[in-house]
Amino acid sequence: MTSHIPTVARKEFDDAGRSKLLWSLIGLLVGLVAIGYTAIWYTIDDVTAAEVLNFLGLPLQVIIPIAALIAGYMAVVGERRSGSIKLLLGLPPNRTDVVFGKLLGRTAVVGVAVGLAFLASLVLGAVFFGSVPFADWLGFAAVSLLFGTTFVGLAVGVSAAVSSRGKSMAVVVGCYMVFVALWELLTAGPYYLLYDEGPPIEAETWYLLLEQFNPIFAYTNLASSVVEGTIYPFQFQYGLQSPEAYQMTPAERFPGDAPFYLQDWFGVVVMLAWLAVPVAIGYYRFKRTDL
């Protein structure tokens, strides 16, 4: 049987391309880059385009997940609720084609948005700061694309796993809240209970590994290793750790040589896991459900 994934993905892309929401997200991303670059150019003298790239880290780590989650959380469940999925599945595409076609199509949409934002940063960097830090730029763009894909996968997976829009939104918003607002409570909190103290800089290995599994940390750690300077994760802080600890990656906090799973590059594995596991669960559930 021929796969209909590309055909479904293409339709998704066409459909999403006509959505106002998507264009506002692209406008937001590109606009942020343009405004930020102009502001830096206006206020700070003697800065290189490579250093300015670093500035992108903060807005992107907030906007990319939100954009990707919005682009994806209705992917499958939206069609189930409206009934267009019956039209789609009445045609040769099967449920596998639907889930992976949607994942591909919506990833492409988010990819275009992120790609355009980076294109803007490249052009503006050259215009305002007179240099093209191509290697840094390419690496950062690639990591950001992976980061976007991760959240599209999370959202599409959730949208395939549940039966109502409300549930999909609740799970997706819940995940984002956990990553940004509750992570420290959920990781350092139990640490505090176990050891009667918040995690020190040289915390237990399990804790450092847990820190690795926040996809936003994974992104900022990876991005920091490809651009000049450090990109700090945007997080709600509850003061359970020392101020220095917040600024360090698990690899830096580990005494001596960090094992592979605490290295920055392991963030790639973490992001792929946050992509693959929700998609697998969503796919499994969607394959078995009655529509």
Place this chain on the structure above:
Amino acid sequence: MVAIETTGLTKEYGDLTAVDDLDLTVDDGEVFGFLGPNGAGKSTTINMLLDFARPTAGSATVLGYDAQAEADAISPRVGVLPEGFDVYPRLSGRRHIEFAAKTKGADDDPDDLLERVGLDPADAERPAGDYSKGMRQRLATGMALVGDPDLLIMDEPSTGLDPHGIREMQDLVRREAERGTTVFFSSHILEHVEAVCDRVGVLNEGELVAVDTIAGLREELGGGATMTLTLADRSGADARDLVRDLAGITDVTASGRTLECTVTEPPAKADVVTAVAGAGASIADVRIEEVSLESLFTALTNGDTAENGGITGAAEADATAVEPEVTR
């Protein structure tokens, strides 16, 4: 060849049995009407044929392929007009048809197809979100026709259509049938089915209560009629005993000067008149009400609560007569 065959097909939702041990065969090339009131289990059955829902027990084959295990072999050969579907609001009508053609590897001309279902070129360019319910129904029908399917499965195809649109839909079904396409469609309205179907199956509360040709159903019903005699010179009660035991008369009620008989065998009507007149009564009037197919349908699907007792009687007799057909 058999286009659709279900064997003991059952679907339960918790305590509710939506489809109960359904055995149904639709032959290749026929137009089969799947009748039943709303909630009878028609859509559930169709959803199982299309692998939208999985049976609790039993199995179904479509075009010889298992509906669940070999669904991928079925979908390219089948055109589906689902129930409760929606279109992609941002995509044009034409893009919908093109998408369907792409997935089916068909080279149909989208304009041709859109014209066949009654959407003009200006409509085809508009986003389908602007379409009325009837236009959406037409568009989905067009998508179902892409690639000249061997079997058309249509769930309540007349939804959202005005009487004119319904006639067009019936013409379309007839044309498809002439091309050799098997058509399986459901409806809760008998007259939409009556005009085009070779055979009908009547589903009620998840169970098949009758399967026959329209003509067969009529025949089963036979002279099924209510005959009302108005007597000029005596009360109905006096004449009652004259006709009560006649063959082909099932129920006799008298009130005032009238006598109401339920007739199951057409020749019995003459017997009633002969018997009453033969006893010396003078008949002022005779009225005969044929039981319509619609009331048979109502009786089959709603036996106990049919408003006219006479019709219920006839239909119950008929439902029993149909029984062997069902269990065949």
